Amino acid sequence: MQATIQFKLNGKPTRLQVDGSRMLLWVLRTDLGLTGAKYGCGEGLCGACTVMVGKEAVRSCQIRVQDVAGKEVMTIEGLAKNGKLHPLQQAFMEHDALQCGYCTPGMILNAYGLLLKNPRPSSAEIIAGMDDNLCRCGAHQRIVQAIQSAVKGGAR
Ligand code: FES
Numbered sequence: 001m002q003a004t005i006q007f008k009l010n011g012k013p014t015r016l017q018v019d020g021s022r023m024l025l026w027v028l029r030t031d032l033g034l035t036g037a038k039y040g041c042g043e044g045l046c047g048a049c050t051v052m053v054g055k056e057a058v059r060s061c062q063i064r065v066q067d068v069a070g071k072e073v074m075t076i077e078g079l080a081k082n083g084k085l086h087p088l089q090q091a092f093m094e095h096d097a098l099q100c101g102y103c104t105p106g107m108i109l110n111a112y113g114l115l116l117k118n119p120r121p122s123s124a125e126i127i128a129g130m131d132d133n134l135c136r137c138g139a140h141q142r143i144v145q146a147i148q149s150a151v152k153g154g155a156r
């Protein structure tokens with residue numbers, strides 16, 4: 001059913017006429033043109049579609065757009081501020097923590113959510129926190145190194 005749904009998206013108030021039962025991933029990608037969040041499995045299993053809702057990294061293929069009404073959503077497009085990459089983005093670049101890059105937006109936002117909860121995670125905590133985000137290219141080792149280096153630099 002069509003409804004008016006309002007939320008904050010990458011810091012800007014957003015108002016949509018939309019079927020509230022549609023998944024947030026498709027509203028972001030199709031209606032709002034934000035294609036950073038990727039479709040991987042559509043089943044909540046890969047993390048390619050990860051976005052922030054409030055302080056939580058969530059799988060946007062599993063959350064209905066009506067469930068973000070009144071909340072703050074951040075996609076990878078909203079992470080850099082004033083033309084400056086977030087330290088996690090910078091660290092991913094510096095450590096070549098990607099190959100095809102398909103998993104990268106989800107990896108970075110999942111790491112962002114992890115650091116919000118635990119700003120100084122150990123290696124084991126990083127590995128555990130990133131374990132459910134899949135990378136078909138096998139860049140996991142460099143991804144963990146990138147997150148470790150962002151942590152050392154005090155990223156949040
Ligand atoms: S596309 Fe959402 S978890 Fe895989």
Ligand code: FES
Nearest residue numbers: 099101135136137
């Ligand atoms: S860099 Fe290709 S899926 Fe991770």
